[in-house]
Amino acid sequence: MAAMAPLVSVLLMVVCVAALSPAAGAVRFVCNATAPRASTCQALVAYAPPNATTLAAVRALFQLRSHRALLAANGLPLSTPPTAPAPSPLRIRLPCLCSGGAGATFQRPTYRIRAGDTLDAIARGVFAGLVTYQDIAAANKVSDPNKIAVGQELWIPVPCSCDPVGGDPVVHYTYVVLPGSSVASIAQDFGTTEATVLALNRMPDAKSLLAGQVLDVPLRACSSAISNTAIDRNLRVPNGSYILTANNCVSCGCSSSTWQLDCQPTQGISSSLCPSAKCGDMFLGNTTTSPTSSCESTTCSYAGYTNSTSFAILANLTTSSACDAAAMSPTEQTAHSSAFRLASTWLRWTELIICLHVILLCVGFLKHD
Structure with a gap:
């Protein structure tokens, strides 16, 4: 029995390392906004169609209410016809709802299962990796992902957020990382900072970025003179749209x-x-x-x-x-991420210490036997 102690220790260490690593199937954005009307907002999603398609087809896939809204989100002229080719990636504006500390698109999009579909194919293929099959299964209470029925309608919970960043309102952009990207290049492209991207996505460092990873990228929104009593008082518009x-x-x-x-x-x-x-x-x-x-x-x-x-x-x-x-450039924004990073680091060290205690207890127990 004592000879098995090293093996058990190794196995326990593997379990702890796995627990500390980001879950491959979890795509959740932090969303704690609780102020009046702040728990819902309009978020943007970057959708890269897997095949050549049209604006009309993308609008139908995401159940967007108007063709004009799709054009506006992408800064396209209102004269652009629905039959025009869809650029990639395409910005999709969707309602976001905060619940339980995380955000997901509210009620939309939905997808009706066809013959030959699998949850993984729907997640990776149809919706271009914006969600995982685990997220779809959990949102729709599918106990066995291998048992889905043709004609069944599924809610696709694309991650999103409504939280301010550093006290300032932003438009959260759900972005799938392209091969060859870096945190620094993404931050530069979208007018934010590397520290902010790392903090929002609870990443330990920039080296942990993976192609295909779904990131929460905050887009700076323009300030406005809209009255607090107006119907559209929470209107937020980022640059480029x-x-x-x-x-x-x-x-x-x-x-x-x-x-x-x-x-x-x-x-x-x-x-x-x-x-x-x-x-x-x-x-x-x-x-x-x-x-x-x-x-x-x-x-x-x-x-x-x-x-x-x-x-x-x-x-x-x-x-x-x-x-x-x-005199101000879009990148000249305060990171506002120190507390977030410290909290994340503290939690990870706490988890590591607990894991080490478990290992020592197990080893001591085995030696005692």
Whole structure:
């Protein structure tokens, strides 16, 4: 029996190392937002179609409510037809729900099982690795992943988050790591920091990044003048995309020069359907430069919409300094990740100490026998 002690110790060590390593089948983003309306938000998902397809096909797969919304999320012109080829990756805007400390897309997308489908093929093939078959099985209470029925409808719980980062609201982007990528290159591409990416994804270091890994990448959102009483008060738009709001009457994009929400009346929408929005003699989106400073400008900014008694589009005058904003680059964001990293490190050391105690107890027990 004593001769087996080294073998048992090795096995226990393997179990502990496995417990400390990220679970291959777990794709969960931290989501603890609990403020009013903060537990739900609009998140973005990066979808790389496995085969050549059209915008219409992608819209149907994710059950998006409008073709315009898909175009807006990807910064494509509203004149782009549904039959146009889908770029890769494609940004999909989906509702996110926080529950139990983690976030997943709310109710959508769903998938109806066809002959020959497996949960793994659905996860890896149809949804391009955004989820794992374990996540699909758990979300749909499938006890045996090998026993699924043709015609069965499954909810695909794509991971997402609504949490602020460092106290600032962001748009969380669900991103599948491409081969050859690094944490530093991903952070640079999306205007964040390496430390922030590591902290959000509870990664011990940049070397642990794997191709195909699903990352939570925070995208800086433009600040706005939207009123707290407006229906779309939680509107968040990152750079590189725009969003249609106020019953599609207003198109809002994010300006990377001022980092202010830039909203204009939507082109191509009948003016008879949209009430006018003005700030005195200025119309929504109009800007005037200060006669005393070329840096300072005043804009008739979008302030949200209401529909309590009648549909109304709100607007307010805002003043901004383009010179100060231009001096800031998207990457000049505070990491706000030290506490997160320390907590993660403390937990991992605690787990290691517990594992070592278990090993010593088992070895002592075997020697005693």
